[in-house]
Amino acid sequence: MKPQTLTAELLELDALNAQRLIAPLCELLQDAVHGGASVGFHAPLDTERAQAFWEAVIDALAAGERRLWVILVGGQVAGSVQLEPCTKENGRQRGDIMKLLVHRQWRRRGFARALMEHAQNEARAMGLRTLVLDTEVGSAAEAVYQALGWQRVGEIPDYADLPDGSPVATAYYYLTLKALA
Template sequence: MTQLPHRITDITAAEIEHHIDDLCRVLMDSVADGAAISFMAQVTKTEAERFWLHDVRSAVETGSRRLFAAFVGGRLIGTVQLVIGMPPNQLHRAEISKMIVHPDGRRRGLGTALMNTALGAAKQTGKTLVTLDTRTGDVSEALYRGIGFQAAGQIPDFAYNPDGTRRHATTYMYRYL
């Protein structure tokens, strides 16, 4: 597929509410499409709003997390979070969380652009190691490998698939900056 013209922006805590409808749509549609991002199928708008407005916003407000969004034609279509608030013995490390691209925007360069932005931000804050986990065998695993992440190992039966029918393994990955 061809690349989508896009803009990547660092979303502030105050801006999360402004983009709440798009944030919820991206999350809900991605889970409905099978994305393994900690939510079960039929995630409600109330659950999605709680996640963005409480969990994510509070972490962005404290500076322990950054939220990046991909916009296509003025519409938010993807996000990635960079967890930078780490324990005292891990201040050199950051973690990627909830890399989500709406099903309509997948395989069009948005995931790579979001990840490269997050990795650049991690490097700017002095981080030298970035970690993440992903469903083993998921298309996202190939994306992460393509931008330099290496597998550290797998945990079987880590989480249920969004439809709740079976559990999947997760692969932990890392990349030095």
């Protein structure tokens, strides 16, 4: 018998589809926190807090304030990334990349890069010229961002806590998007 081949599918979720996938989205966030990622939560992250986070994201999706892409593998959410365009009158040319998450089971397969490249292309198509993000100093994500051409601006010490409560610095990055040809 041949081993089953799983296909990865990258797709955008609207509010309705994000609500349908809230349980696997919660599991993805919990995996990130329990794996030590500094993504806004202390460990352990219970389902109630994870669900409250995703419900706020779903509200932002429904309001048209945010976009969410996921990679699905065999029905499991293997990764996600969010883009929030700036709504300020003088900042509509930029957007924030948020919560690039890849489940530990699915890392080192190019999913983070695929999600980021897709979000960057969508941002270009939306007319955005600049993207910004922040990430934990020394995280694996820094290598991904640098490989994609993001420019490190600097870091702020003691900016956030790791899931265990210990302080960590954050690094700020930006990417200037080139117009679509």
